[in-house]
Amino acid sequence: MxxxxxxxxxxxxxxxxxxxxxxxxxxxxxxxxxxxxxxxxxxxxxxxxxxxxxxxxxxxxxxxxxxxxxxxxxxxxxxxxxxxxxxxxxxxxxxxxxxxxxxxxxxxxxxxxxxxxxxxxxxxxxxxxxxxxxxxxxxxxxxxxxxxxxLKDDQTTSEQNHVCRTETQGFQRASPSSTWTKEWVQTCLCGSLxxxxxxxxxxxxxxxxxxxxxxxxxxxxxxxxxxxxxxxxxxxxxxxxxxxxxxxxxxxxxxxxxxxxxxxxxxxxxxxxxxxxxxxxxxxxxxxxxxxxxxxxxxxxxxxxxxxxxxxxxxxxxxxxxxxxxxxxxxxxxxxxxxxxxxxxxxxxxxxxxxxxxxxxxxxxxxxxxxxxxxxxxxxxxxxxxxxxxxxxQFLAKESDPKLQLWTNGSVAFSVARELDQKDGESVAIAMLGSNPA
The missing domain is CATH 1.20.1250.20 (MFS general substrate transporter like domains)
Structure with a gap:
């Protein structure tokens, strides 16, 4: 290359x-x-x-x-x-x-x-x-x-196009009549456009x-x-x-x-x-x-x-x-x-x-x-x-967020993060281990 x-x-x-x-x-x-x-x-x-x-x-x-x-x-x-x-x-x-x-x-x-x-x-x-x-x-x-x-974006695009052109020229010199070469050239042109x-x-x-x-x-x-x-x-x-x-x-x-x-x-x-x-x-x-x-x-x-x-x-x-x-x-x-x-x-x-x-x-x-x-x-x-x-x-994403669980108790809505549940679970596990050393 x-x-x-x-x-x-x-x-x-x-x-x-x-x-x-x-x-x-x-x-x-x-x-x-x-x-x-x-x-x-x-x-x-x-x-x-x-x-x-x-x-x-x-x-x-x-x-x-x-x-x-x-x-x-x-x-x-x-x-x-x-x-x-x-x-x-x-x-x-x-x-x-x-x-x-x-x-x-x-x-x-x-x-x-x-x-x-x-x-x-x-x-x-x-x-x-x-x-x-x-x-x-x-x-x-x-x-x-x-x-x-x-500009920076132009530079990236220019480099990609230059690489594509260089590779295409190399393949054409190596095998100008190859079907694979023609497909590569067509792919590069379509990609650039x-x-x-x-x-x-x-x-x-x-x-x-x-x-x-x-x-x-x-x-x-x-x-x-x-x-x-x-x-x-x-x-x-x-x-x-x-x-x-x-x-x-x-x-x-x-x-x-x-x-x-x-x-x-x-x-x-x-x-x-x-x-x-x-x-x-x-x-x-x-x-x-x-x-x-x-x-x-x-x-x-x-x-x-x-x-x-x-x-x-x-x-x-x-x-x-x-x-x-x-x-x-x-x-x-x-x-x-x-x-x-x-x-x-x-x-x-x-x-x-x-x-x-x-x-x-x-x-x-x-x-x-x-x-x-x-x-x-x-x-x-x-x-x-x-x-x-x-x-x-955004509303649907918020509704389906696994970190957020919602439930209703009467007319009051509570929202508790999953991380708090995990911390509570860890605390319970530690307490159980402490009470049962075996």
């Missing part, structure tokens, strides 16, 4: 170069999520230029988001690895680090929304897209900041995955139809872009403050509940949106929705890490963001079809709101059921 080269094992530093990783992830979210969400500003121009309805035009934004989450193409090669790297470098300050990293989306929207509107007015939508493309090239700089780190993706069989992760589907369906259409909806109720183009800027800057506040708050000792153990609360609040905001028919009413909506949008986005990696652990975090996040793909693809066109069919945005917004509320309620019931089952198992 070849000697295994051991990389230096370390725990998350919670600082140091980790803050550069946070800065890189911050820039990545600006160049990916912020740019994607600002495509809604192009919506009316696309619709006018190509003479298409809402449902057809919405496919532009849907395909961008879907391909980002579904394939290893484009933004996906930057977004998921950058988020996973933050989880590798932080443990105690993980929520705060993710809050700062994910706030890039809000800051990007706050800055880019009015800038993009200005670029469209000056250079048309084609020139604006060309300039945005040049801006996105800064992702190459972000990639240069990502320095790998090996099972170890990497065993979280897929965890009931908690399955429930999280289902809830993500409904949450992703609800969150996407607003960033497509916010500007068109504002224009439909008489808001000007600049004011509509201003609403997107408000949404972005409050999103930043939600990212950072919610991350900081949930890192406090009083809320550290309730990050899962905070995540559910944030998703549910966004769903309620959706339900109120059709009643808001003026700019002064849309501003509070943008503030509330933006804050809780930033809040739950920050906690997605934290909740995922709580369920699967840090060793499988990268793969688990890949699956979670992969699950965003289908809802991102279908929800804006479905919302557009509802707008075309009903002539208003009410049905589209209500469907999104109920979808997000269902996502929150599903996770809440799952956590409640898990706690009830855990309590029941």
């Amino acid at each position: 070849a000697k295994v080269n051991r990389a230096r094992s370390t725990s998350p530093p919670d600082g140091g170069w980790g803050w550069m990783i946070v800065a890189g992830c911050f820039l990545v979210t600006i160049c990916t999520r912020a740019v994607t969400r600002c495509i809604s500003i192009f919506f009316v121009d696309f619709q006018t230029y190509f003479s298409q309805d809402y449902a057809q035009t919405a496919w532009i934004h849907s395909i961008v988001d879907c391909v980002t989450m579904l394939c290893g193409l484009g933004f996906a090669l930057c977004y998921s690895p950058a988020i996973a790297m933050v989880g590798k470098y932080f443990s105690r300050r993980k929520a705060l680090a993710y809050g700062i990293s994910m706030s890039g989306s809000g800051i990007g929207i706050f800055i880019l929304a009015p800038v993009v509107q200005l670029l469209i007015e000056q250079f048309s939508w084609r020139g604006a897209l060309l300039i945005l493309g040049g801006f996105v090239l800064n992702l190459c700089v972000c990639g240069a900041l990502m320095r790998p780190i090996t 099972q170890q990497e993706y065993n979280f897929l069989l965890m009931s908690d992760f399955v429930v999280l995955a289902i809830s993500v589907l409904f949450m992703a369906y609800g969150c996407s259409p607003l960033f497509v139809y916010m500007v068109p909806y504002a224009l439909s109720i008489g808001v000007s183009h600049q004011q509509a872009a201003f609403l997107m800027s408000i949404l972005g800057v409050i999103d930043i506040i939600g990212n950072i403050t919610f991350g900081w708050l949930t890192d406090r000792r009083c809320l550290k153990n309730y990050q899962y509940i905070c995540y559910l609360f944030a998703i549910g609040m966004d769903g309620l905001c959706y339900l109120c949106l059709p009643m808001l028919q003026s700019l002064p009413l849309l501003v509070p909506f943008a503030c509330t929705f933006g804050y809780f949008d930033g809040a739950y986005v920050t906690l997605i990696p934290v909740v995922t890490a709580e369920i699967v652990g840090t060793t499988s975090l990268s793969s688990a996040l890949g699956v979670v963001y992969f699950l965003h793909a289908v809802p991102y693809l279908v929800s804006p066109p479905i919302a557009g079809w509802l707008v075309d069919t009903t002539g208003s945005y009410t049905a589209a917004f209500l469907l999104c709101g109920f979808s997000m509320i269902f996502s929150s309620v599903l996770l809440g019931f799952a956590r409640l059921a898990k706690k009830m089952r855990k309590t029941q198992l």
Whole structure:
């Protein structure tokens, strides 16, 4: 067996170069999520230029988001690895680090929304897209900041995989056509895949995955139809872009403050509940949106929705890490963001079809709101059921504990440990031996 080269094992530093990783992830979210969400500003121009309805035009934004989450193409090669790297470098300050990293989306929207509107007015939508493309090239700089780190759990897994690969290569050289060698190779490969993706069989992760589907369906259409909806109720183009800027800057506040708050000792153990609360609040905001028919009413909506949008986005990696652990975090996040793909693809066109069919945005917004509320309620019931089952198992274990004997004398219940019975038995035996020396 070849000697295994051991990389230096370390725990998350919670600082140091980790803050550069946070800065890189911050820039990545600006160049990916912020740019994607600002495509809604192009919506009316696309619709006018190509003479298409809402449902057809919405496919532009849907395909961008879907391909980002579904394939290893484009933004996906930057977004998921950058988020996973933050989880590798932080443990105690993980929520705060993710809050700062994910706030890039809000800051990007706050800055880019009015800038993009200005670029469209000056250079048309084609020139604006060309300039945005040049801006996105800064992702190459972000990639240069990502320095790998090996943790203790990763080291153990890496050693096991290395041993498996080494043994497999040795067997293949010794007898490349042997049936036993082929079976060994297949066993090693299956073992490695099972170890990497065993979280897929965890009931908690399955429930999280289902809830993500409904949450992703609800969150996407607003960033497509916010500007068109504002224009439909008489808001000007600049004011509509201003609403997107408000949404972005409050999103930043939600990212950072919610991350900081949930890192406090009083809320550290309730990050899962905070995540559910944030998703549910966004769903309620959706339900109120059709009643808001003026700019002064849309501003509070943008503030509330933006804050809780930033809040739950920050906690997605934290909740995922709580369920699967840090060793499988990268793969688990890949699956979670992969699950965003289908809802991102279908929800804006479905919302557009509802707008075309009903002539208003009410049905589209209500469907999104109920979808997000269902996502929150599903996770809440799952956590409640898990706690009830855990309590029941603890009670049954207590009932069946051989060290604990219970009996009733009238209305008084006595509990005596078996150790006391054993001591009493030993005392009786000694007394009997003392009285009968023979």
